[in-house]
Amino acid sequence: MSHYDAIIIGAGMSGLGAGIRLAMFDKRVVVLERHYVWGGLNSFYQFQGHQFDVGLHAMTNYAPRGAKGLPLTRLLKQLRIRWDELDLHQQGHSAVSFPGTKLKFSNDFELLRGEVAAAFPDQIDGFDALVKAVREFNELDLDAPTQNARTIVESHISHPMLVDMIFCPLMFYGSARENDMDWDQFVVMFKSIFFEGFARPQQGVRHILKLLIDRYRRSGGELRMKTGVKRILMDGARATGVELDSGETLTAETVLSSAGLVETGRMCGQEPGAQATGKLSFTETINVLDKPARDLGIDETIIFFSNTERFNYAQPAGLCDTTSGVICMPGNFDLPEQPKDHLVRITNIANFDRWNALERDGEDSPYNRAKREWYTRSSDDVLAHIPDFRASTTLVDMFTPRTIRHYTGHEGGAVYGSPIKKRTGASGIEGLYIIGTDQGFLGIIGAMLSGISMANRWVLQRDGATVETT
Amino acid sequence: MTDENIKQAIIGIINDINPDEDTSNINPAERLRDQLDLDSMDFLDIVMELRKRYGVHVPDTDYEHLASLDSCVAYLRDKMADKELVS
Numbered sequence: 426m427s428h429y430d431a432i433i434i435g436a437g438m439s440g441l442g443a444g445i446r447l448a449m450f451d452k453r454v455v456v457l458e459r460h461y462v463w464g465g466l467n468s469f470y471q472f473q474g475h476q477f478d479v480g481l482h483a484m485t486n487y488a489p490r491g492a493k494g495l496p497l498t499r500l501l502k503q504l505r506i507r508w509d510e511l512d513l514h515q516q517g518h519s520a521v522s523f524p525g526t527k528l529k530f531s532n533d534f535e536l537l538r539g540e541v542a543a544a545f546p547d548q549i550d551g552f553d554a555l556v557k558a559v560r561e562f563n564e565l566d567l568d569a570p571t572q573n574a575r576t577i578v579e580s581h582i583s584h585p586m587l588v589d590m591i592f593c594p595l596m597f598y599g600s601a602r603e604n605d606m607d608w609d610q611f612v613v614m615f616k617s618i619f620f621e622g623f624a625r626p627q628q629g630v631r632h633i634l635k636l637l638i639d640r641y642r643r644s645g646g647e648l649r650m651k652t653g654v655k656r657i658l659m660d661g662a663r664a665t666g667v668e669l670d671s672g673e674t675l676t677a678e679t680v681l682s683s684a685g686l687v688e689t690g691r692m693c694g695q696e697p698g699a700q701a702t703g704k705l706s707f708t709e710t711i712n713v714l715d716k717p718a719r720d721l722g723i724d725e726t727i728i729f730f731s732n733t734e735r736f737n738y739a740q741p742a743g744l745c746d747t748t749s750g751v752i753c754m755p756g757n758f759d760l761p762e763q764p765k766d767h768l769v770r771i772t773n774i775a776n777f778d779r780w781n782a783l784e785r786d787g788e789d790s791p792y793n794r795a796k797r798e799w800y801t802r803s804s805d806d807v808l809a810h811i812p813d814f815r816a817s818t819t820l821v822d823m824f825t826p827r828t829i830r831h832y833t834g835h836e837g838g839a840v841y842g843s844p845i846k847k848r849t850g851a852s853g854i855e856g857l858y859i860i861g862t863d864q865g866f867l868g869i870i871g872a873m874l875s876g877i878s879m880a881n882r883w884v885l886q887r888d889g890a891t892v893e894t895t
Numbered sequence: 896m897t898d899e900n901i902k903q904a905i906i907g908i909i910n911d912i913n914p915d916e917d918t919s920n921i922n923p924a925e926r927l928r929d930q931l932d933l934d935s936m937d938f939l940d941i942v943m944e945l946r947k948r949y950g951v952h953v954p955d956t957d958y959e960h961l962a963s964l965d966s967c968v969a970y971l972r973d974k975m976a977d978k979e980l981v982s
């Protein structure tokens with residue numbers, strides 16, 4: 426039986442971030458990953474010789490080299506990674522597109538402000554007041570009480586469509602709640618998307634994961650793939666280790682779990698509460714085009730759209746809701762070389778239970794027929810926002826809520842986990858802490874910072890306190 | 896270790912934490928926080944590195960003594976007297 430200072434469940438962004446911190450300071454640490462690839466929600470796969478990313482459209486929280494006090498800079502220092510190594514390239518511009526109104530934005534916040542002032546002149550003072558409230562809120566105070574973002578946003582902005590246009594990208598890129606967000610999460614997302622903005626490495630998410638894995642291994646951390654955790658071992662009210670699917674047991678002083686709140690609870694033999702499982706899952710179609718999207722007249726990097734004036738961020742009754750979504754053109758980042766594949770990716774909200782109920786065997790199975798049908802409907806519904814690209818499509822792949830469950834292990838294929846967040850990481854069980862999506866820091870940078878700050882708080886700082894008393 | 900060595904030890908740690916930072920012109924009397932991009936997470940790292948590299952324990956109630964290079968020297972002089980500079 427092996428004993429560790431810390432066992433980390435999940436080799437996603439948060440698990441690797443936490444692992445690096447602990448390994449760096451000579452802790453005995455192991456990261457356990459059920460899957461055969463790392464990355465969790467931000468992973469990658471091959472399809473007919475093409476390399477596709479899961480999850481990642483863009484890295485939010487862009488910061489130029491040396492920018493002070495921003496999440497990206499904080500992350501680089503904590504992981505001892507140089508800015509250059511991330512190989513970040515900024516977006517051109519993106520847009521929020523609703524019926525009759527389009528707001529462009531880029532990594533220069535003034536573009537968005539100008540667009541709001543032009544399209545909603547009577548709302549710009551309210552918008553400025555909202556921006557001030559966002560700027561002044563300290564989202565790093567993990568012990569602050571939770572408030573509803575919609576109440577605060579509507580206190581500043583009276584035009585319902587503008588409210589929804591502001592929420593739309595923030596929800597699509599990080600909300601586990603239907604039609605509202607916790608205020609602190611709203612602030613995190615607002616800053617990361619509108620103040621800081623989008624960038625990506627030339628090679629996408631693979632590049633970031635490779636940096637993390639290399640950094641973790643060089644620091645002496647142990648990584649075990651295809652190693653699922655069956656249950657968390659308890660001694661009274663305290664977590665003492667894990668039992669693996671193989672029956673092997675590992676013990677540890679501390680267990681950090683990125684598996685999700687509901688999923689971690691189940692590993693401790695707890696039944697989740699009715700509200701704990703997230704309802705929001707997605708489908709995504711990946712179109713490979715025969716030419717760059719720009720040659721078809723698509724200039725935006727990412728478009729967040731709704732075909733109705735009120736944006737409905739909620740689980741649909743049917744398989745998908747294609748009346749809103751995200752359109753991503755990875756080739757429209759300012760990349761040094763055009764990627765080998767010219768892609769248009771379209772994300773829609775979807776219903777996990779409906780997809781999960783479909784029989785999957787055979788090319789003409791209900792599951793595969795549903796994929797073809799919803800591919801067509803999804804493509805039709807984006808044509809109000811981009812020129813018709815369908816004649817240029819040479820290959821399509823589509824992933825569904827089932828795929829998301831496969832990669833993340835999240836019940837219900839809940840992309841952003843549970844609507845309940847544990848901001849301090851405390852799980853209610855001594856020695857067991859929640860990191861990643863259900864701790865509540867969002868986006869790739871947020872996920873890494875979640876693992877880092879929980880490792881600091883519950884292992885490294887606690888360690889310092891022990892030294893003090895001895 | 897000389898006072899100058901102690902300064903070099905601290906600067907060496909800061910360079911490792913943030914290789915993108917210019918540490919060539921630090922005023923030893925002025926607070927580090929006011930000259931460099933250092934937050935509380937970074938001070939935790941300075942403390943952790945002092946322990947890892949030099950076996951020096953800095954309890955969190957004493958973090959204030961690490962405010963400037965001069966105060967670091969005053970605080971660490973006795974603790975690091977018998978240590979060798981790690982490059």
